[in-house]
Amino acid sequence: MLEKMTNGSKRGDGGRTAGEQQDEDRAMIRLEALTKRYPGQRQAAVEELDLEIPAGRIVTFVGPSGCGKTTTMKLINRLIEPTSGRIHLDGRDVTEVAPHVLRRNIGYTIQQGGLFPHRTVADNIATVPRLLGWDRERIAARVDELLDLVGLAPQTYRRRYPKQLSGGQQQRVGVARALGGDPQVMLMDEPFGAIDPLNREALQNEFLRIQAEVRKTIVFVTHDIDEAVKMGDRIAIFGDGGVVHQYDTPERILADPADDFVSDFIGAGASVRRLSLTPLGALPVPDWPTVGDSAGGEERAAAARRAGHGHLMVLDDDGRPAGWLRVEDGAPGERLPLLTPLGPDATLFDALDRMLAANSSALAVVDGDGGYRGVVTMDAVRELINSTAAHAPRPHGSGGSDALQEV
Template sequence: MSRTKIRLEHLTKRFPGQQQPAVDDLSLEIPEGEIVIFVGPSGCGKTTTMKLINRLIEPTSGRIFLDDEDVTRVDADRLRRRIGYVIQQIGLFPHQTIAENIATVPRLLKWDKARIAKRVDELIETVGMDPATYRDRYPKQLSGGQRQRIGVARAMSADPDVMLMDEPFGAIDPITRDRLQNEFLRLQSEIKKTIVFVTHDIDEAIKMGDRIAILREGSHVAQYDTPERILVDPADDFVADFIGRGASLKRLSLSRVRDIELGVWPTVDDGTDAEQARRALLATDRGCLLVLDDRRRPRSWVGADHLGRADGPRLSETGLPVAVVTPHATLSDTLNEMITARYSTAVVVDESGAYAGVVDIDTINEAIRGMRSGERSAARDRLEAGPRPEPAP
């Protein structure tokens, strides 16, 4: 495990009028540069625990350490300026422009105007948006996914080492949610922040987390481990029930396209004559060709039937649409794209959008077989190790 960034020691929170503490004697270490997910049933204390970390809620007892400094008694506002915070409702100020929203903390820190303007544009670009287009717009002029991106940008504005994210993608449609998750994981691979992330969704936890803390009522830790270990070797029946069925399929969220060997596919330039393309197709053992434009970006699949009907200057004017994924996509995302596409092969593109290879159903099957083999091996190890000790209440 890497250096500990956040350490919680015997953290407890009792709210007035409640018999049981919301957080009960929690001790946990969060490694630097990792995404740690808090997940568990409703009311288990996961959001309360997150809010204790930046003291939006004050602990009843226990201590919070950030970089080995006890921050339990330091000025709470100063602490929060060291920690980025993203919530599901985003919380952008509606009367302020996007630039003004992102600049909130830098202004409090008294940065000069030139430094703030540079940081704002840098962050808008970092989250995949054009500064010239969006900096002077207001939140109501953005889509839900765009507002969520700006919420992340605002949390990163003062370049905090730590970010807290409370169900940040929970209120977004599933397609946008997948894209934002993938974009955030790509971003995290570059910035390496320490992130505490709350979700109620075990599939999101498996996809996003370097480590997962599955919490029982009172923020008691049922299991704190890597996603793979939790899926292969759940600590007890509570964890196994929370994960649910289909652990092998869930493990597809642990593997990414960049981790597997890509297949190759016969390609043809978009401007190729239909007769030349037909001859190229006959020379392959495939049922269709992948059409690429002049920047090698995939445009369509064309088979013999399409080529027979092609009468325009561009082959991409006919054929079937292409399901495109990036190297950062999980195999779960890739399988979903393949299932919903009319041609069940996903095309992988690089950062410029150029063709890099393909993933087909055989590749996915091979990954699942490898996962099942790992699960059988873990089961043998558990049998040899004997019964696991009962977790502390």
């Protein structure tokens, strides 16, 4: 049986020390009774909002249009001034800091990157470092460092202009510019919203890779619950008037919606969405009977008798999955091909999707070096879904075979 990952960020804690973990659990941003009312409007844009955003984590703000999520984000760096309430950044009230000084220490990126069209890529990334008074050599080194970080070769891209870049490349440069001054906090307003689905997923994955390295405190605004679940260590679900209906981990929100609004906003398919939160690298993947690719006839026959399954996993001399060997009446049968194994970053959702697409009920799982770890089966995924569904609260009254079909 596959066991559900139960604690920590869904992207892992990267081997950080207890002291580093405790440092990240402190509140980097704290909102106290934050309110924003516009003249002539009966309803507040944000109403008495209390929220703590932990250091080194991504918190996604999600909700319908006009719910106050972008307004809240802009209040944090004082692009909009609050009507009342307090905003603390790393323990300091931001009203005590000049707005332009505050913003130089907060990274900010929007849809399509918001790049200056008349400036080169290097000049865009250098915007905040120049305002901070960095010297030329330090700025040049920082530009190249960040271009490498976002996957753009400095020698190729530093002298290009935004119009010479694709939408995905512009967004990568926008992220690099937001990181330019090495801020503690980044604010991201639907940064991937204008990107096509294929490139959007690639950018999401790339950004999560970058975050694993830089560990910034990030407020990420989106209208897409699937993006919120994928990107967020925690999710704040906003409703009308800037009211947060639920603020929790993606796992808990999907398993236990706080009210009807959250349940309706999440929609159907919460059990399947939970699979996307569980990387195979975090699971004790079940073992499977194996046999070496170079094994002789007697060794194969002995392995087949011990198998207890309809197939054996064939491993090459380096311990990598190489194929399946059919077992018939306790004897080895024909050799069968192998679907591409799943790596540690693949999720249970990826496993289910691959199985359904290939009409398979089992897939090999490998480690980061391609070495065999085990096999994930359709029965194991089904068992996990049933297990989590059985234990998930129902606040609103909502009420296998071992055969391998890959081969």
